[in-house]
Amino acid sequence: MEFFARAKAVRLRSHHDKYLAAEDDEERVAQDRDGSSRNARWTVERVDTAPHVLRFRSCYGRYLTASNEPFLLGVTGKKVTQTLPARLDSSLEWEPVRDGARVKLMTRYGNYLRGNGGLPPWRNSVTHDVPHRTVTQEWVFWDVDVVEVLHTPPSAPGYKAAASSSEKLPKLEVQPNPPSTPDPIAVPPSSEKLSRLESLDSFSAPVHKVEGRSVFYAIADDAGNVDDSVEWPHLTFKGTSVLELTERLKEETKIDDIIVCTRNPLNQHLIPLFLHLPPNNVKIRLVVVDANSKVAKNFNI
DSSP states (O other), rough: TTTTTEEEEEEOOTSOOOOOEOOOOSBEEEEEETTGGGGOEEEEEETTTEEEEEEEEEETSSEEEEEEEESTTTTEEEEEEOOSSSSSGGGGGGEEEETOOOOOOTTTTSSEEEEEOSSSTTBEEEEEEESGGGGGGGGGGBEEEEEEOOOOOOTTTTHHHHHHHHOOTOOOOOOOOOTTTTOOOOOOOOOHHHHHHHHHOOOOOOOOOSSSSEEEEEOOOSSSOOEEEEEEEEEEEEEEOOOHHHHHHHHHHHHHSEEEEEEEETTTEEEEEOOOOOSOOOOOEEEEETTTTTTTTGGGO
8 A cells, every 4th residue: 555655646557568548538448658648647546434445537537447347248357447427436446455566456346457468359458357367467466656746744743654655655756747638636635544544554465355256157169168268257156056156157148048067177078067066165167058059968967
C-alpha cells in the first residue's frame, strides 16, 4: 500500500513494459507504449469505508472497472473498462497486493488486473482474472510510477511521517497535468486517514476471504478432445455436490445435457464424475462433455 500512500496520480506499467491507458472512446482500456500521454495517467481515490482499497480515475473522469462481461467467449478473462456509474460500487474498487518491488491489483472478488500479451485480439488488451498457466503468472504484476503526490500541510498531524515515507516512493516523477484537459478533482484524505494509511504494513495478503473452490473447466469436442493451449475458464463453487456443480456448469456452458468428467492423469482418458468433489476446497480441473456426443456414448452410464 505504500506505493499509493501519498499518490494523487500514477502510471501503471505492465509486465510487457506498456502503460495502462484509457482509450479515447471513454469506454475501453488497453496497454500503450507512450507513458507520457495523458491517457496513461490515473487519479487515485481512496474508499472511505476501506482505506486499503482504491479507485482509479482516467483523464476522462471515468473509473477503472472490473466488468462481468467475458473478453472472449469460451476463455477465461473478463473485460476491464472505463465507466461512470450513478452509484460507486465494488466493481470500481481495487486492492493493492505488494509483491517485492511490484504490485498486483485485486478486485473485491479475488481476480487480478492483467495486461495481456501474444497475438491479436489478446495483444495490448487488459482483463481481470486469476491466471493459472505459468507463462501468464507475471502478467498480473504492475510497476507504479507516482506522477503527482498529495501535499500535507506541515502543521497537520502525521506530516513528519508522511515526509519520511515519501523518500521511499518508487520512481517519483512530478509532471504537470496538460492544461487543455484538467484532471478530475480527487479529494485528499484527512491527515488522520493519511497517518493511518502510512502506519499499515504491506498488503501482501487479501483482507477478505474468497469462499469456495476454483473450478477450471473445458468443453470437449465430439471425440472428447479439449484444447490445452488456451486458458480454461473458471468459476467459484461452494460445496462438494457434483449434481449442484453440474447445474452450475449447464448455466455457464449453455448446454442443456452434460456429463462432468475428470481426466485420468496417466492416459488423459475421460472419467465421468459421480461422487462428491474433493474436500478442503482444493482447485480442480474438469471436462464438460455433451451427453449426446460420440464420446459420451462410450461411457458405461
